[in-house]
Amino acid sequence: MLNHRLTLIAALTALSLGFASSAFSMGSDxxxxxxxxxxxxxxxxxxxxxxxxxxxxxxQKSIKEKGEYADALNQLGFAxxxxxxxxxxxxxxxxxxxxxxxxxxxxxxLGELYLEQKxxxxxxxxxxxxxxxxxxxxxxxxxxxxxDDYKDDNNIN
Numbered sequence: 001m002l003n004h005r006l007t008l009i010a011a012l013t014a015l016s017l018g019f020a021s022s023a024f025s026m027g028s029d030x031x032x033x034x035x036x037x038x039x040x041x042x043x044x045x046x047x048x049x050x051x052x053x054x055x056x057x058x059x060q061k062s063i064k065e066k067g068e069y070a071d072a073l074n075q076l077g078f079a080x081x082x083x084x085x086x087x088x089x090x091x092x093x094x095x096x097x098x099x100x101x102x103x104x105x106x107x108x109x110l111g112e113l114y115l116e117q118k119x120x121x122x123x124x125x126x127x128x129x130x131x132x133x134x135x136x137x138x139x140x141x142x143x144x145x146x147x148d149d150y151k152d153d154n155n156i157n
Contacts, residue, residue, distance in 0.1 A: 052079040108139035
């Protein structure tokens with residue numbers, strides 16, 4: 001019985017050391033998922049600082065390395081929209097939504113883009129999608145506020 005316990009302890013120790021060693025070596029590789037996430041995170045930080053043109057190459061790099069994913073496509077849409085490139089913004093939002101139809105950020109931002117284009121009916125469609133997807137979440141509240149402001153600014157009841 002003691003031999004079995006010692007064998008089990010030795011096996012678990014060897015296994016955990018091997019895992020720790022492989023995890024460490026994975027972390028030092030510049031192409032690891034953590035590195036890719038760093039490009040995305042850096043881009044989001046730049047976007048929060050309104051440095052949209054600096055964020056775009058990092059997002060494109062992240063997508064090139066990781067493949068298309070809705071969060072990065074959404075941020076590309078946002079950065080392009082904020083720079084006045086509505087067409088590219090629309091394309092990225094729609095691509096994000098083709099991957100994740102209920103992506104909260106892409107639905108909110110697409111609704112805001114519709115408002116910028118004076119397309120209230122489509123903005124309201126995005127609001128309905130958000131209502132169904134998340135109920136009363138931040139993205140729903142933000143788009144609802146934007147729609148209310150748009151209606152107030154344009155004397156729409």
